[in-house]
Amino acid sequence: MRSHTYRLCSLLFAPAMFAPAMFALAMFALLPLRPAAAGQPPPRSVSAGALIEAARAALSGGAPRDAAVLLEGVEPGAADPDTLDFLHGQIALARQDWRTAQRRFRAMLARDPGLTRVRLDLALAHYRAGEFERAERHFRLALSAPGLPGDVRANALSMLHLIGREKAEGWTFGVALALAPDSNINNATDAQKLGLFTLSQDARRTSGVGLVADMHAGYTAAVRPGLQFRVNGGLRTRSYRESRFNERIAGLNAGPRFLFGRSVLHPEVHVRQRWIGGDVYSRSAGLRVSGSRTLSPVWRLRWSLGRAWTDYEGYLGRGHTDTAGFGIAHALGGVTVLRANAGWRRETLDKDYWSWREFSLGLSAESELPRGFVAGAGLRVDRRDYGAPRPLFGPQARRDTTYALWTTLSNRNIDIGGFTPQLTLRHERRDSNITLHDYRRNVIELGVVRSF
Structure with missing residues (x-):
């Protein structure tokens, strides 16, 4: 074949x-x-x-x-x-x-x-x-x-x-390493007081330079025509001089992949664990089904539905999170890919004031430029509403709107031991009706990426 x-x-x-x-x-x-033979003039070039x-x-x-x-x-x-x-x-x-x-x-x-x-x-x-x-x-x-x-x-x-x-039969690997100066590594407010209370230094914005590492590996086996089985695992770490801000996230997911002409269906189980400052922050396990369909040569649709059960090791308790996502990609002009994404999440915990629902919308574009450069930019807006007022914070339930802007630049022609350099600039801002949860954040990530 x-x-x-x-x-x-x-x-x-x-x-x-x-x-x-x-x-x-x-x-x-x-x-x-x-x-040329002897006695003959030399040949012309x-x-x-x-x-x-x-x-x-x-x-x-x-x-x-x-x-x-x-x-x-x-x-x-x-x-x-x-x-x-x-x-x-x-x-x-x-x-x-x-x-x-x-x-x-x-x-x-x-x-x-x-x-x-x-x-x-x-x-x-x-x-x-x-x-x-x-x-x-x-x-x-x-x-x-x-x-x-x-x-x-x-x-x-x-x-x-x-x-x-x-696609993807056999092993796949990916590695990304970056140095990341960050103006707000703990996503905290600049405010020094909240009403009559003075905030401690730990509750206020802290800046630092982090080392970010993102590694993933997967294996896909062909079971029979139209059916594959895929296993993927990943680890993301962010390390700072002050170890209490360090973060690690490890995940593993596995499930069959059904191929139907232009469509793909991928149900899977997944587990995830997150550490902050060396201590376990949360553990979760869940089910998810995702799919894609090629609408035309230049239009492609993706979607996902899932539920995860989470155990927060601290005061948040236990609960579950329901998710739904939708995305569409469009290739344009032979050099550009446009993407739009929408999502919904709802986390239900033991306490209503910790529970929330969130709507998200994202737009991005990536384009190939002369001299091997690839540039991308995107915008994402998240609106999160909590289920009930929290004691000591007034009669209104917490409401957050988070904005994220980013741009990336890489060059496919530069090869450093198989790695490609990449620069990412990101700005985040959260506006909340409770001042304690407002924050501003600027991050620069200068690193290298490799997929093989």
Whole structure:
């Protein structure tokens, strides 16, 4: 099945086959490369154009090794870099050197992110390397480009169908490390007094520089056609000089994954534990079902429903949290992905004044820029209403509105031992009808990320 898919992709994405006459003409252009006989004038140098045409003919004639040798004769700066990168990328594809092909095609997209044909070739290189998430992303971006020929569109859609059935089989890993100066590591107010009470230093805003680490791993096994089983685990830590502000969150989830044409259904069980300052803050376990549906080549829908039972080790007690989420993504113009998300959560605890319900709305965009840069930005608004007034805080139940703004910048062309640098700027603000819960926070995260 896989070999048949590769042959199909090669026929549709590889350059058109040159006629034998073209190949012969290109070889004739190289005849001056042979040593001159005694007494004859030295041969004239072969132009870069002739070498490139000969390499194209050799590649289309099924001789990628000869094409590579011919391109070695092109002097640096003598030819358009896009032409050379494209030919080297095609040669790498023919020789099943997926990493070289990816590097060459990424170099072209760094100069011009709008090269749809090159993005399709990069998607193919990721697919053949088994990197289905990256392949899917580039196929969807290419499908959003205007003026895509019908046969190419049909082939890209067939590749997306194959990716949906093969995606993420085997192991996946991800690591992110960042240094994070933070103006408010405890999400606390700047106020010094609350009514007649003076707040202690621990209850007020504290700044610091943290080290953030985010690691996750997963394994997906194919049970039978249309059915997979997936297990994922993750650990996120945030460490500061003052250990009482340290935070760790560990989670594990597992369940089957059903594939129905354009739709995916994924029920799972999950467990989670959170530590603050080295002590266990909460433990939870629950059930969740999530799904996605491809509405069109450029529109994709995601949703989720779940319930988790939580035991807070401190004074909050025990309870459960119900969640529902909805998201939609749209690829635009061949280089940009727009996303919108809405969510609802309700936590029910032993005390009504600790219980709450929350509505969320988020918008974000990510776009590929020249020179390998990828920029993103987003906005999220959360509105949380508590179930009853809390003693000593007045007759009104607590109401919070939290705003979060962020922007990210990374460069896919910079490789530091397999890691890509990333800069994230984030601003948060909570407005509450109880002053104690107001806060402002600015965070800078400068780090590296890697998925493999």
